[in-house]
Amino acid sequence: MHPDLFSIGPITIHTYGVMVAIGFLLGVALALRQAKKEGIPPERISDLSFYLLLAAIIGSRIFYILLNPEPYIKNPVAILKIWEGGLVFYGGLIFAVITGVIYIKRHNLSLWQIADIFAPSIAIGHAIGRLGCFFAGCCYGRPAEVPWAVTFTDPHSLAPLGIALHPTQLYEAVGEFINFLILLFLRKRQTFRGEVFWSYVVLYSILRFFVEFFRGDSARGMLTQELSVAQAISVVMFFIAIGFMTFLRRKRL
Numbered sequence: 001m002h003p004d005l006f007s008i009g010p011i012t013i014h015t016y017g018v019m020v021a022i023g024f025l026l027g028v029a030l031a032l033r034q035a036k037k038e039g040i041p042p043e044r045i046s047d048l049s050f051y052l053l054l055a056a057i058i059g060s061r062i063f064y065i066l067l068n069p070e071p072y073i074k075n076p077v078a079i080l081k082i083w084e085g086g087l088v089f090y091g092g093l094i095f096a097v098i099t100g101v102i103y104i105k106r107h108n109l110s111l112w113q114i115a116d117i118f119a120p121s122i123a124i125g126h127a128i129g130r131l132g133c134f135f136a137g138c139c140y141g142r143p144a145e146v147p148w149a150v151t152f153t154d155p156h157s158l159a160p161l162g163i164a165l166h167p168t169q170l171y172e173a174v175g176e177f178i179n180f181l182i183l184l185f186l187r188k189r190q191t192f193r194g195e196v197f198w199s200y201v202v203l204y205s206i207l208r209f210f211v212e213f214f215r216g217d218s219a220r221g222m223l224t225q226e227l228s229v230a231q232a233i234s235v236v237m238f239f240i241a242i243g244f245m246t247f248l249r250r251k252r253l
Contacts, residue, residue: 059095141166
């Protein structure tokens with residue numbers, strides 16, 4: 001589509017990076033707004049957001065490299081080129097969760113309260129980030145004959161050129177936006193701490209599992225010819241989320 005937004009001399013501003021930044025800032029703003037309503041010091045949310053961002057970038061990059069080590073063995077400097085794509089959402093989520101738990105415990109905050117505050121932010125931030133994937137051409141879909149198929153023509157695109165493909169980036173972006181709205185609705189009616197966060201994990205696991213059927217990039221890793229690594233993780237995360245929701249609901253009762 002349009003991977004490079006504009007250039008100033010030797011410096012190129014990539015659309016992917018801009019969209020990720022917009023998604024992050026919007027997510028932080030929403031988390032700060034909710035935290036203020038719940039009486040949580042805003043500086044705690046700001047600091048935590050910064051650490052979560054670093055953890056998410058590092059985790060998502062590490063997972064991607066583990067699934068696709070060969071290019072980075074030959075050219076280690078390419079590890080730093082995250083603006084070219086190559087991030088695995090589940091890797092970022094796992095690293096961010098670990099980082100968040102450590103920070104929250106260290107500052108004596110409520111784990112599930114903070115998790116619930118951030119859940120809608122993760123969904124909307126991810127939705128906007130997937131738009132960045134669409135512009136960059138990464139995370140592309142399989143060849144398709146559907147009327148809404150897209151054909152990438154920009155030579156800087158990461159997707160195969162001149163082939164009609166499923167716009168899987170848009171599938172996921174739309175799905176995450178719907179998840180965001182569901183979480184906002186649920187937040188007003190939640191009955192126990194952690195419900196919003198684990199509901200997000202359930203919703204995203206289902207979304208990602210089905211979107212993977214239309215993905216065409218092998219870089220995400222495949223366990224079998226039909227089952228991707230992301231689908232396997234989705235199944236595991238789905239049952240973990242159901243287990244936590246059942247436990248927290250019973251604990252409340």
